[in-house]
Amino acid sequence: MKVVPSDLEIVQAHKMTPIGEIAAKMGLTEDDFDYYGKYKAKISLDVIEKFKDRPNAKLIDVTAITPTPLGEGKTVTTISLTQGLGHIGKKVICTLRQPSLGPVFGIKGGAAGGGYAQVVPMEDLNIHFTGDIHAIETANNLLAAMIDTSILLDNPLNIDPMSIMWRRVFDLNDRALRDIVIGLGGKENGYPRQTGFDIAVASEVMAILALTTSLQDMRERFARIIFGFTYDGKPVTAEQIKAAGSMTVIMKEAIKPNLVQTLEGQPCIMHAGPFANIAHGQNSVLADMIALKCADYVVTESGFGADMGMQKFMDIKCRQSGLRPNCVVVTSTVRSLKMHGGVGNIVAGKPLPKELTEENLPALEKGAANMMHMIKIAKGYGIPVVVSINRFITDTDNEINLLKDKAKEAGAFGVGVNTAWGDGGVGCAEVAELVVKACEEPTDFQFLYPDSFTIKEKIETMAKKIYNADGVSYDPLAEKKIAQFEELGLGNLPINMAKTHLSISHDPGMKNVPSGYIFPIRDIRASVGAGFLYPLAGAMRTMPGLGRAPSAIKVDIDKDGKIVGLF
Structure with missing residues (x-):
């Protein structure tokens, strides 16, 4: 052998x-x-x-x-x-x-x-590489800081703090950051509110980097980001808070x-x-x-x-x-x-x-x-x-x-x-x-659904044709958000389902090809800059956690300065 x-x-x-x-x-x-x-x-x-x-x-x-x-x-x-x-x-x-x-x-x-069958230099590309993800963290968190500062300092955009969807990001698994309260310790530290962290690769900034076609297109996508709503229900964008330009500058090298x-x-x-x-x-x-x-x-x-x-x-x-x-x-x-x-x-x-x-x-x-x-x-x-x-x-x-x-x-x-x-x-x-x-065979490329389908029609097409479900159920929060996004004219966007990868269904315990079940949608969020809506199916985490024996415990540097324990 x-x-x-x-x-x-x-x-x-x-x-x-x-x-x-x-x-x-x-x-x-x-x-x-x-x-x-x-x-x-x-x-x-x-x-x-x-x-x-x-x-x-x-x-x-x-x-x-x-x-x-x-x-x-x-x-x-x-x-x-x-x-x-x-x-x-x-x-x-x-x-x-x-x-x-x-x-x-x-x-x-x-x-x-x-x-x-590997890509090299393996150590470099697995750890820091050329700094792209660091740039994504910085651009994402700059917008988060500008949002909280605007609310604290007279709130000129009339932002409802309870409506903010934009979370900070961090490129490590850290379950302790999933749900946090910020702004504690007095008024000078910000407006207290509940929020949380996502892993950096779940940031809309990352999605925009992956879908953009030019630096100017990236600038326009950042401008369209909806991070929350005013007290009277109007969307507030990164352009309105004047963050899109600085975010693009941060990403100027990362886009290459x-x-x-x-x-x-x-x-x-x-x-x-x-x-x-x-x-x-x-x-x-x-x-x-x-x-x-x-x-x-x-x-x-x-x-x-x-x-x-x-x-x-x-x-x-x-x-x-x-x-x-x-x-x-x-x-x-x-x-x-x-x-x-x-x-x-x-x-x-x-x-x-x-x-x-x-x-x-x-x-x-x-x-x-x-x-x-x-x-x-x-x-x-x-x-x-x-x-x-x-x-x-x-x-x-x-x-x-x-x-x-x-x-x-x-x-x-x-x-x-x-x-x-x-x-x-x-x-x-x-x-x-x-x-x-x-590759020499003829193709007849077609999408799963047309842009003209409603949000629910798209979700239900996916549930039946891709996830083999009998139908879809919606939590009240999802129903409210779907109605809100349709009213805002976002119903034409494609659907990016957030669900487990360990099953065709929403439940990692359902193996093979599950059937005879209802696919549940508990929430839906908008990534307008990236150009899609993402429903959350089941108990989907946007910040993973570490296990009892994570790979980190094996990684080290030997006496010659070489990395050991990295796969």
Whole structure:
């Protein structure tokens, strides 16, 4: 059995290519990017105009089945497909989200892939990188400070403190900050009110960074942010409080996409990092716009399953940007689908249950319904679907063959086995060849719902077609907000559902393909600058917490100054 070193050992033993050489593969000169050290760079937005007459590359979106708490290797699929396309001689770029420090020091880990399918410099991009998330925190919290100061100092905009929706953000998991009271200690410290913190990647500033198309567009989006209402019910914006300009200045460097590389030397543009369960889960439109002019294939990734990030990719990112994918890749694993078939209880931080490492065809056949539902969702957008089975050493040939049959039964264009975690790009060559063929197939792209649907019609379409629910229930707060947003003319905005990623439903305990239930909406919020509404389904947290044994306890510096314990 091949022994694969830890992710950190692999990248620390790897000799990276200077970033200038990676940029040259894209056709960039040194006038087109700024160095951030020897192995990182920021790409100028002028490149979009410079290469505007080049044809667009084929765009591939990587998604997944409903994952276990351990994750099923979707980022590994994205990076390995990039390496696999490179292995078969294609000019390719991958576009990824930047990791948040919340998962890095929490449970899930970073977003640089794993094994021999990674993006480097892994340590840098998982910790601070080029400072983009710090800029997001600062821009977000500047607006928060200006709101509270305006209320304290005569409240010239007549803001109702009880209506403020804008929360401060922080890029770590810290449950103690979810609900707090500010302004204590006397009048000079502010107006006392209850508020809280979200994790930074859930900020509307992050969503705007991921969806903007230029610096001026970002300025206009910041201006549209509605942070609260006046005492007589009128919305108050960041432009009215005169914060939009300063927020844009803070984000002036962060708006430039970041360039790094895979272990096999393909360019990777890593930019923006909104979560897919509480935000829309995509890398930046700008990263894709640049990549599509600098390669023949672009591999991007949507967060979590097809019911989460991929649906948001199609109905939010593609709707706003005009991007259209040529192929969808659904990441699947035997162990996860056996879990959906009722075998084993996977708990992050604990060893994999023994029953998930043993052949169990009945459980796998039952759980394969989850994969088949994800294929159905993807095909509903009129795009060909390829399934990548990320193979573990305990998977049997019988199990792999069963999944192949089920994927084809659900209408997949092709099914390939991916062993890139241990083998690198060559281990994803089969999937890469299928993707090339799928990208030549005709597409009939269509959104899940039209803009003209009411807010409730959009939510109910999603609940029935994506979440397999019988209907939707609304708490009184959600009913009130929906009526308010319709009255404000926001009903034309797309829906960004905030829900668990561990189930197609709102309840993480409901595995496989739940049915015969009602999908509950407890609240709905407006991200007018980002250009969507986001309902909250179930007990959705916008600030995660740490577990008993977070990843942070393993991370350290050795006597030689090298990082240890980081994956």
